[in-house]
Amino acid sequence: MSGVLVVMEQRSGTWNRMSFEALAAGLDLAAKLGLECTAAIVGDAVQSLPWQSDTQPKTVYAVEDSLLKDYTSDGFVTALEQLIRKLQPGYVLFPHTYQVRDFAPALATRFGQVLISDVIAIHDGPVFVRQLLQGKLNADYRHSSTGPCFVSVQAGSFRAEASSGGSMSMEAFAPALESSTIRNKPGERFRESAQTVDLTAAPLIVSVGRGIGEQDNLPVVEELATALGAELAASRPICDNGWLPMERQVGSSGQTVSPKLYLAVGISGAIQHLVGMKGAKTVIAINKDENAPIFEVADYGIVGDLFEIVPALTKAIQAAKS
Amino acid sequence: MKIVVAIKQVPERDAPIRIAADGRWIEEGDLSYTINEPDAYALEEALQLKEKTGSGEVIVVCAGPERVESTLREALAKGADRAIRIEADDLQSLDTLGVASILAEAIKAESPDLILTGLQSDDLGLGQTGVVLAELLAIPHATIIMQVEPTGAGLKVKRELEDGWFQHVEMPLPALLTIQSGGNKLRYATLMGIKKAKTKELKTVSPTTPPTAPAITLERVYLPEKQKKTEMLTGSPDEIAARVVEKLKFEVRAL
Numbered sequence: 001m002s003g004v005l006v007v008m009e010q011r012s013g014t015w016n017r018m019s020f021e022a023l024a025a026g027l028d029l030a031a032k033l034g035l036e037c038t039a040a041i042v043g044d045a046v047q048s049l050p051w052q053s054d055t056q057p058k059t060v061y062a063v064e065d066s067l068l069k070d071y072t073s074d075g076f077v078t079a080l081e082q083l084i085r086k087l088q089p090g091y092v093l094f095p096h097t098y099q100v101r102d103f104a105p106a107l108a109t110r111f112g113q114v115l116i117s118d119v120i121a122i123h124d125g126p127v128f129v130r131q132l133l134q135g136k137l138n139a140d141y142r143h144s145s146t147g148p149c150f151v152s153v154q155a156g157s158f159r160a161e162a163s164s165g166g167s168m169s170m171e172a173f174a175p176a177l178e179s180s181t182i183r184n185k186p187g188e189r190f191r192e193s194a195q196t197v198d199l200t201a202a203p204l205i206v207s208v209g210r211g212i213g214e215q216d217n218l219p220v221v222e223e224l225a226t227a228l229g230a231e232l233a234a235s236r237p238i239c240d241n242g243w244l245p246m247e248r249q250v251g252s253s254g255q256t257v258s259p260k261l262y263l264a265v266g267i268s269g270a271i272q273h274l275v276g277m278k279g280a281k282t283v284i285a286i287n288k289d290e291n292a293p294i295f296e297v298a299d300y301g302i303v304g305d306l307f308e309i310v311p312a313l314t315k316a317i318q319a320a321k322s
Numbered sequence: 323m324k325i326v327v328a329i330k331q332v333p334e335r336d337a338p339i340r341i342a343a344d345g346r347w348i349e350e351g352d353l354s355y356t357i358n359e360p361d362a363y364a365l366e367e368a369l370q371l372k373e374k375t376g377s378g379e380v381i382v383v384c385a386g387p388e389r390v391e392s393t394l395r396e397a398l399a400k401g402a403d404r405a406i407r408i409e410a411d412d413l414q415s416l417d418t419l420g421v422a423s424i425l426a427e428a429i430k431a432e433s434p435d436l437i438l439t440g441l442q443s444d445d446l447g448l449g450q451t452g453v454v455l456a457e458l459l460a461i462p463h464a465t466i467i468m469q470v471e472p473t474g475a476g477l478k479v480k481r482e483l484e485d486g487w488f489q490h491v492e493m494p495l496p497a498l499l500t501i502q503s504g505g506n507k508l509r510y511a512t513l514m515g516i517k518k519a520k521t522k523e524l525k526t527v528s529p530t531t532p533p534t535a536p537a538i539t540l541e542r543v544y545l546p547e548k549q550k551k552t553e554m555l556t557g558s559p560d561e562i563a564a565r566v567v568e569k570l571k572f573e574v575r576a577l
């Protein structure tokens with residue numbers, strides 16, 4: 001057992017940018033442990049994909065088969081199992097994408113291992129840090145088994161310098177696959193009906209979370225948004241409940257915004273929300289829990305009851321504007 | 323269709339969190355518990371599938387200490403037909419493979435057509451137990467599912483992808499799906515339902531296979547360090563409002 005293998009992701013010939021963050025984490029881990037770092041990419045005819053990083057692993061394996069053209073868990077698990085048995089890496093790293101969530105736990109199970117998922121940092125040891133309770137706590141994990149250690153890394157946790165340069169020739173790896181073992185039939189990707197609000201261009205956003213309690217309380221934040229001339233956005237539970245339309249959702253399964261101001265009201269700051277708004281220039285958060293993770297990314301924090309703070313703020317803004 | 327729903331009991335979201343003395347988990351004594359949110363959506367999907375097809379059975383399964391029976395009773399009150407608690411007094415001593423193994427053993431005995439889990443637990447946030455369970459049972463799976471449609475021999479499901487994209491996937495039965503929140507509207511338990519739940523079967527089973535040594539171990543939990551210097555604004559609501567207005571005027575230039 002030796003080496004670090006980073007499993008990268010592409011779709012229809014386009015890299016998933018998170019792949020290069022996972023690669024950065026893999027190269028770093030390999031350097032720390034004095035191991036070699038290799039990478040793999042899975043698909044059909046992916047060997048000619050232009051490399052998009054200045055950093056280079058020792059080898060990149062193009063795991064290719066026509067049955068791997070469209071993603072299926074069965075196809076990917078079977079193909080990667082064969083590659084891992086051949087290379088015998090000590091560590092296998094992935095970006096924590098939706099696709100990786102779908103197959104990596106099953107792949108680890110094939111080796112009697114458990115994926116350490118959604119890792120935000122890797123310390124000496126190696127110790128893998130991941131979040132508990134939606135970001136309220138961090139936890140240190142260690143691999144305590146003898147097989148390969150499977151790890152997926154969270155978006156934005158490891159820095160990958162964007163680059164169009166660099167070149168890398170890939171080595172082909174042809175897995176033995178049979179179409180009869182692929183049980184799922186994936187369809188085309190699609191979006192729901194056209195979006196009518198474009199939050200991505202909004203300079204000012206007031207965003208509301210579950211702290212609002214019930215739908216009837218929404219006017220409290222709507223009035224603040226109106227006073228500021230801001231767009232109203234929300235966390236997922238607000239849209240799940242149907243209190244606001246889905247197109248106002250910010251986060252990994254909603255919109256990614258980068259306004260001048262993001263004013264988060266009663267939002268705890270789970271990672272799936274943060275990835276959608278971390279690019280905001282100034283973040284102001286109002287939350288009654290001083291340990292809410294949203295304060296970790298806020299420039300200005302207000303610990304208090306939104307039902308007291310928000311109306312006062314609305315009034316002050318109206319006064320300042322008139 | 324015979325459907326098993328794996329539900330987990332987790333700390334209430336607003337519960338105050340204190341780190342346990344050994345630094346390896348949180349103090350459980352003073353917590354209140356509830357059903358893991360995506361699991362509530364998994365249960366709702368199962369109940370609606372049963373209602374749509376007009377026949378079948380919905381069985382809820384939870385591995386945990388005695389306290390989880392309150393969550394199982396709640397699921398019965400909402401309409402599940404039967405409940406199984408798998409004895410596991412110290413869930414913390416098991417890793418995902420350990421939890422999935424005891425779930426697999428109990429669920430195998432029921433030979434369901436469909437197994438639903440939540441996509442992720444609120445406390446551990448692993449997002450894996452369902453996929454591992456499917457692998458152990460050697461059945462196909464799909465994750466982050468918003469809609470389920472029976473199609474004669476199998477299912478057509480709607481998978482959520484990143485950034486507002488979706489995809490349909492067709493698959494044969496038996497299968498396992500991990501359910502995302504928001505696909506349906508959740509029902510409340512009716513008074514009638516709560517009364518009926520008292521007479522429904524809630525059995526306890528103990529796992530027969532001894533747990534294997536965990537492949538990964540949680541060594542320490544702690545409060546995260548701040549990544550950014552946050553300036554806290556304090557005072558009365560009016561004082562805070564005045565300071566925010568200042569920031570909006572001179573720093574954000576939003577006013």
Ligand SMILES: Cc1cc2nc3c(=O)[nH]c(=O)nc-3n(C[C@H](O)[C@H](O)[C@H](O)COP(=O)(O)OP(=O)(O)OC[C@H]3O[C@@H](n4cnc5c(N)ncnc54)[C@H](O)[C@@H]3O)c2cc1C
Pocket residue numbers: 134208209210211212234235236237238249250251252253254255265266267268269270271272273276286287288289292304305306307335441442466
């Ligand atoms: C695959 C996946 C994708 C996801 N995609 C998204 C996504 O795109 N967007 C998204 O937002 N989430 C997403 N989520 C869900 C995410 O994990 C969180 O569950 C969600 O963001 C929590 O929303 P919230 O902060 O509004 O609610 P909670 O976490 O319940 O937080 C409510 C907050 O309000 C505070 N509060 C309560 N009352 C008051 C009061 N009176 N005054 C002030 N504060 C108060 C509380 O202290 C708490 O911090 C996703 C999850 C998964 C697993």
Ligand SMILES: Nc1ncnc2c1ncn2[C@@H]1O[C@H](COP(=O)(O)O)[C@@H](O)[C@H]1O
Pocket residue numbers: 328329330331358360361383384385386413418421425438439440441442443444446447448449450451452
């Ligand atoms: N102890 C348990 N008992 C029953 N179901 C569980 C248990 N732990 C996890 N699950 C299921 O697995 C899903 C994913 O959990 P996790 O892998 O911890 O994120 C949950 O939403 C539950 O449906």
